[in-house]
Structures are given as C-alpha cells and as structure tokens.
Amino acid sequence: MHIAILTFEGFNELDSLIALGMLNRIKKPGWRVSLACPEPRVTSMNGVTLEAQCSLADAATADAVLVGSGILTRQIAADAALMAQLKLDPSRQLLGAQCSGALILAKLGLLNNLPACTDLTTKPWVQEAGIEVLNQPFFARENVATAGGCLSAQYLASWVIARLEGVDEAQAAMHYVAPVGEKDEYVARMMRNIGPYLNLRSSL
Template sequence: MNVAIVTFEGFNELDSFIASGILNRMKDVGWNVQITCPADTVTSMNGVTIAAQQPLEFANTAEVVLLGSGICTRDVVKDAQILERLQLDLDKQLIGAQCSGTLLLEALGLLDGMPACTDLTTKPWVQDAGVEVLDQPFFAEGNVATAGGCMASQYLATWVLAKLAGTEAAQSAVRYVAPVGEKDVTVEHCLSVVQTFI
C-alpha cells in the first residue's frame, strides 16, 4: 500500500507529519508512507528543510494521496508545470486534502462540485474558486476527502485507515499516538468524526 504525503515548499509541518506519523503505524503490514515533493528538498513555513522521500510522480501510482497545505499553495495552483506532474485518479485512489490543499483538489478538477473543508485563512480563496466551504473539520464523498485546521490531519489519517484497513486498524493506530489518559476518548472521537464517510 503506497501512500503519498504530497508536501510543497512552505508546507505546514503539522499537516504532513501528523498524517505520516499515524499512517506509518501500518508499515509492519506493508504500508509504504512517503513524503512526496516536487523538488529534492522543501522548506516549511517555519524554516524546517526536509529531503523528499519520493518525487511528485510517486503520487500518480500511490493508492492513497494526501495533499498537504502551506503558505505557497496559491502559487502552486498557478504553476502549470507542477499541476501537469500530478495525474490523479479518483476511481483508483483515495485522495485527501488538508487545509489549503483543498485549493489543489479544485485546481486538479477533483472536487467536481462537492463541498469541502479548509482552514479559516484559506476559506475565502476556496470560496472564490466556487467551492462551498463547510463549517466542520472533515468531509468526504466517495474517494475524496478534505480536512480543515492543522489538527484535523488526524481525521484524514483515520479515514484512510478505516476505509482501507478497517476500524480495528484505525483504532490501534490512533490509540498509539493519542495522549496518555485520553486514549479511549481520542479514538472514539476520531472515529466518530469520520464514521459517516467510510
């Protein structure tokens, strides 16, 4: 199971790393979760530089693609060269977007009229693109999902796990990363947010 965490220049660390950390709980059963970038290195909005584990094209053949957000997303969606490198297919892939990653979903024609979630800063730009923005942290329809707010990346990861590996796998992965003393409530909450959309 290949999972591409698509990460661009100016990325938000929480978006990419939380989803990666949770989904990597499945590597013992063959999940291959990779930070996927358009360049050899990218630097986050807070100055953290990381090396890409895979080139952008890895996303085209991955079973799961999660589009992260960042301060440069509005520039990314105007970059035809980057968009042309992404050839995603909702019939064969689960595709999710975090915060301003929703702009990418729209630019790639993957929302197809469905409402979406995003962060408060990105909301007016997503609305300007003609997308109805929901006042909730997570929404999915079929094989596409959106999440709004940095910490909502846990819901994207939970959705992916529940859809592809089952509820027990999702519970186990979320329980592992949940705060001590709050494990049961965290697992219950994450699953309650995504359950309608599985």
C-alpha cells in the same frame, strides 16, 4: 500499499508530519508512506528542511495521496507546469486534502459537486474556486476527503487507514498517538468525525 503525502515548499509541518506519523503506525509488509515533493528538498514555513522520499510522478501511481498545505499553496495552484505533474485519479486512488490542499484539489477539478473542509485562511480562496466550504473538521464522499485545521490531520490519516486496512486499525493508530488519559475520548471523537463517511466506499 503506497500512500504519498504531497509536500511543497513552505509546507505546514503539522499537516504533513502528523499524517506521516499516524500512517506509519501500520506495520505490515508492503505498507509504505512517503513524502512526495517537486524538488529533492523542501523547506517548511518555519524553516525545517526535509528530503523528498518520492517524486510527484511516484504519487501518480500511489494507492492514496494526501495533499498537504503550506504558505505557498496559492502560488502552487497557479503554477500550470507544476499542477500538470499532479496526475491524480479518484477512480483508482484515495485522495485527501489538508487545509489549503483543498485548493489544489479544487483547481485540479477533483472537488466538482463536492463541499470541502479547509482552514479559515484558505476558505475564501476555495470559495472563489466555486466550492462550498463546510464548518466542520472533516468530510468525505467515496474516494475524496478534505480536512480543515492543522490538527484535523488526525482524521484524514485515520480515514485512509480505515479505508485501506479497516476501522480496527484506525482506532488502534489513534489510540497509540492520543494523550494518556484521553485515549478513549480521542478514538471516540475520531469515529464521530470519520464514521459517517466510511459507508460510502468505492472500490479501488
């Protein structure tokens, strides 16, 4: 099972790394979570440089792909050569977008007839692409999900775990990372946000 987190130059650390940390709470043989980047190294919006763990081509064959956000997403979405490398297919992959990652999915035509969640800065750009933007942290339909706001990365990661490994595993991952004294509250809130969308399963 391979989950790729698309991480571009100027990426938002919270969006990519919260998901990376939570998804890696699954300790099973064959479970792999990778930062997929267009270059060998990418530098975040705050100057943190990371090495790519896999390529965009590798992401095309992943079981699940999360599209991270960053300060250069509009330029990325306008880069035809780069966008052409993103071979994503919701008929065989779980696809999720964090904040401005929703703009990438919109430009790829993967949000047709779907509303989306995104951050406040990206909202008008996603609307310009013809997508209805919801005032909530998470939305999913079948194999496509979007999350809005940096800390909603926890919901996107939980949704992937619940879809691939089950609700119990998602709750356990959230319980582990949640603040002491607030663990049950965090798990309950996570389930309120992703639970309504877990019955809309589609076979991978």
